[in-house]
């Protein structure tokens with residue numbers, strides 16, 4: 001039996017592992033995909049205090065190494081289920097594991113756009129991660145879909161590699177930070193396509209163009225692109241745990257800043273309902289969740 005099982009090896013979960021391990025608790029952490037979560041795919045991090053600039057991958061590895069340094073046992077497998085009986089939690093992955101407390105640090109994954117054949121276009125020009133796949137489109141023309149920080153950051157990143165970037169957004173103004181939008185406006189090879197919806201992507205076998213529809217005029221136009229980058233938001237990875245976690249209408253876990261669902265059950269990071277989802281807020285949550293779990297176990 002472990003003291004604490006952590007589900008999710010992104011910044012929130014790994015921070016919780018560092019705190020719990022350092023306080024002498026036995027910790028088992030599960031990660032279903034890549035250590036570091038979303039940030040492992042980021043080209044560059046410039047806003048985490050203490051690092052002027054670090055790659056997302058290096059940041060992720062540093063977190064994982066630090067968690068292991070403090071004794072966390074790490075298993076790279078997805079958790080399928082969590083059950084509680086008499087204050088003991090059974091966490092099911094390849095087999096069952098028991099603990100006194102569970103920390104959910106599930107994070108989010110990119111939303112799908114819903115265009116025809118979306119799944120089959122992945123790997124044929126469609127990507128959900130500009131920093132992972134942008135280099136495949138060096139010197140070519142691409143489109144980024146979305147209007148938030150990720151979309152504008154992706155467009156900026158791609159504009160340094162690609163010949164031209166269309167930034168397609170369904171509204172006439174961006175939700176992204178003004179400073180980012182200004183930088184994008186200053187780039188000669190970024191063209192804004194506003195008030196426009198993505199209708200389809202034409203591929204044979206790789207993407208050759210996309211069709212967008214202007215919401216105001218109804219006019220459809222074909223943009224010649226080889227790469228299509230989706231940056232239209234995130235879905236929390238909470239669905240498998242709806243019986244143990246209180247979810248809001250978007251699927252985020254509805255808990256306050258104490259990260260506590262009830263004794264023994266804690267939630268941290270981007271999967272929690274909150275305003276700002278960043279590395280600093282994820283690691284802050286990981287700190288709180290671990291500290292609350294430690295307090296509970298210590299009575």
Ligand SMILES: Cc1cc2nc3c(=O)[nH]c(=O)nc-3n(C[C@H](O)[C@H](O)[C@H](O)COP(=O)(O)OP(=O)(O)OC[C@H]3O[C@@H](n4cnc5c(N)ncnc54)[C@H](O)[C@@H]3O)c2cc1C
Pocket residue numbers: 007008009010011012013030031032033034035036037038039041042044045046047048077078079080105106107108109131150237240268269270271277278279280282
């Ligand atoms: C491209 C990109 C660039 C970004 N750049 C920045 C930046 O520069 N600065 C900044 O502050 N923020 C940035 N962010 C946001 C930042 O990455 C997130 O806020 C942060 O990663 C959230 O951490 P998290 O641990 O809550 O969730 P995540 O990073 O999403 O990690 C959750 C982890 O849990 C795992 N998991 C989920 N369910 C299970 C399960 N059932 N079993 C096992 N494992 C599971 C997932 O595989 C995932 O690895 C960026 C995000 C993206 C996508």
